[in-house]
Amino acid sequence: MEKENNIMPIYSYLQQKTPELLQLLQESVNHDSPSRDKAHGDRMADWFARQFVRLTGGKVERVKNPTYGDQLRCAVGNGDKQILILGHYDTVWPLGEVSRRPFSVKDRKAYGPGVYDMKAGVLQAIFALHALQQLDRLPADKRIVLLLNSDEEIGSPTSRQLIEEEAMRSAAAFVLEPPAEPGGALKTWRKGSARYTLTVKGVSAHSGVDHQKGISAIEELAYQIAALQALTDYSRGTTVNVGVIKGGIGANVIADHAEAEIDVRFMSMAEAKRIEEHIVHLSPVLKGTRLDVQGGIRRPPMEKTEQTSALFALAHAIMREEWGESLDEAGTGGVSDGNFAAACGVPTLDGLGARGGYAHSPNEFVYLDDIPKRAALLACLLERC
Ligand SMILES: [Zn+2]
Numbered sequence: 001m002e003k004e005n006n007i008m009p010i011y012s013y014l015q016q017k018t019p020e021l022l023q024l025l026q027e028s029v030n031h032d033s034p035s036r037d038k039a040h041g042d043r044m045a046d047w048f049a050r051q052f053v054r055l056t057g058g059k060v061e062r063v064k065n066p067t068y069g070d071q072l073r074c075a076v077g078n079g080d081k082q083i084l085i086l087g088h089y090d091t092v093w094p095l096g097e098v099s100r101r102p103f104s105v106k107d108r109k110a111y112g113p114g115v116y117d118m119k120a121g122v123l124q125a126i127f128a129l130h131a132l133q134q135l136d137r138l139p140a141d142k143r144i145v146l147l148l149n150s151d152e153e154i155g156s157p158t159s160r161q162l163i164e165e166e167a168m169r170s171a172a173a174f175v176l177e178p179p180a181e182p183g184g185a186l187k188t189w190r191k192g193s194a195r196y197t198l199t200v201k202g203v204s205a206h207s208g209v210d211h212q213k214g215i216s217a218i219e220e221l222a223y224q225i226a227a228l229q230a231l232t233d234y235s236r237g238t239t240v241n242v243g244v245i246k247g248g249i250g251a252n253v254i255a256d257h258a259e260a261e262i263d264v265r266f267m268s269m270a271e272a273k274r275i276e277e278h279i280v281h282l283s284p285v286l287k288g289t290r291l292d293v294q295g296g297i298r299r300p301p302m303e304k305t306e307q308t309s310a311l312f313a314l315a316h317a318i319m320r321e322e323w324g325e326s327l328d329e330a331g332t333g334g335v336s337d338g339n340f341a342a343a344c345g346v347p348t349l350d351g352l353g354a355r356g357g358y359a360h361s362p363n364e365f366v367y368l369d370d371i372p373k374r375a376a377l378l379a380c381l382l383e384r385c
Contacts, residue, residue: 007322007380013131014372014379021127021371022110024051028089028119029103029112033069033150035090041069041150044089048072048122048148055130063162069150071159073166076129079141083382084170084346086163086337087122087353088152092360101362109356109365116364121176121353122148124371128379137383144382145170152337155298160340167341172311172349172385174378175338178359179351184370185328186315187350188308190342191237191265192272192301193335196279198224200247201290204256214254215288218247221258223285228262231275237267238275239333262295265333272297299335300343307347311385315349318380323373352378 014021033044049060049072058076065071069090091097091114103112110120125146132138147166149159156163167173179185200221205214231240240262247258262279266272280293312329319327330351342348354374356366 011376026103035154072148074146077143084173085146087176116356117359120366124375167344173341175350176353180330185330188329189304189331190302191333194264194297196262196295199259199292217258218255220289299339302342
C-alpha cells in the first residue's frame with residue numbers, strides 16, 4: 001500500500017468530526033420525512049442540500065418532483081470518471097413520529113425515526129466527501145455524485161429513471177443502506193422482486209338453497225394458492241408468497257369473487273421470467289371460473305458479477321490492511337435502489353451505510369463508535385476504486 005493512500009489520516013479526521021456529525025444526525029432525525037409527504041420531503045431536501053454544499057464545497061442540482069419530495073443530485077469533483085453514491089432521505093415513519101420519539105442517545109447508540117435507515121448513512125457519505133476535500137485526497141480524475149431520493153421506501157417510483165441515468169454514466173455505485181449484522185457485512189447481491197394480483201371470478205348462489213348452482217371463487221383460489229406456493233424453490237433462491245387473500249361476502253353465499261396478492265423474489269432475470277410464465281398462464285381447476293393476473297417485475301435482481309467481487313475485494317483489503325479486521329460479504333432477499341443501478345451493468349456495492357439494527361422498527365439504532373470507521377471506509381473506496 002502506498003503511503004499517501006493510507007487511510008489513517010482520513011480516519012482520525014473523521015473521528016475529530018464525529019461530534020459535528022452527531023449534531024447533524026440529531027437535526028436530520030428530528031425532521032419527519034415520510035415518503036408521501038412532499039412538503040416535509042422538500043424541507044428535508046433543503047436541509048441536506050445546505051449541509052452538502054457547506055461541508056464539501058460541491059454543487060447540488062435539485063430535480064423537481066411534482067409528486068413527492070424533490071430529488072438531489074449532489075456532486076464534487078470535475079473528473080471524467082463518475083462514481084455514484086445512492087442514498088434516500090425518506091423514512092417509513094409517518095408525520096408526528098419525531099414528536100413521539102425524538103433523537104436520543106443511550107449506551108453509545110443513537111435512536112430515532114430513520115436514524116439507521118438511513119440518515120446516518122447519508123451523513124457518513126457527506127462527511128466522507130468532506131474529509132476527502134479537506135485533506136486534498138479527492139482524485140482529480142473523479143467526479144462523485146451523491147443521489148438523494150425521496151421515495152425509496154415506496155419503491156422509488158419517481159426516482160428510478162434518474163438513478164438509472166446516473167448509473168449508466170458511472171464506473172461504480174455504492175449504496176448507503178445498512179450492512180448485514182452481526183459483523184457489518186457488505187451486500188454484494190440482492191434478489192429482485194415481482195408483485196402480482198390474481199383475481200378469480202366464479203358464480204354466486206345461495207349456499208343453502210342452490211349450492212350446486214354456484215361455482216366458488218374461493219375454492220378455486222385455494223387450489224391456485226397451493227400451486228403458487230409450490231413454485232418456491234430455495235435451491236434456486238426463488239420464493240413465492242401469497243401474502244394477502246380476499247373474497248366472499250358471507251358464509252351462506254357461494255363467492256363469485258376472490259383475489260390474492262403475490263410476492264415473488266428471485267436471483268436472476270431468467271428465473272424471474274420463468275416464474276412469471278407460470279403465473280400468467282395459470283389455468284382454472286374448477287370449470288366455470290375465470291382467472292386474471294395483473295402485475296409484473298418491480299425490481300430486477302442485483303446480480304453479483306466479477307466486477308462486484310473486485311469492488312468487494314478492495315473494501316476487504318482496506319479493512320484488513322488498515323485496521324486488521326475482516327469484512328464479510330452477504331446477500332439478501334430485500335431490495336434497494338442498488339437493484340436498479342446494478343441492472344444497468346454498473347458494479348454495485350451495497351451496505352455502506354451505518355452499522356446498527358432494527359430497520360423499520362421503533363427500536364432502530366446506530367452504533368456511534370462505528371460511524372467514523374464506516375465513513376473512512378467509504379472515503380477510501382471512493383479514492384481507490
Ligand atoms: Zn433504506
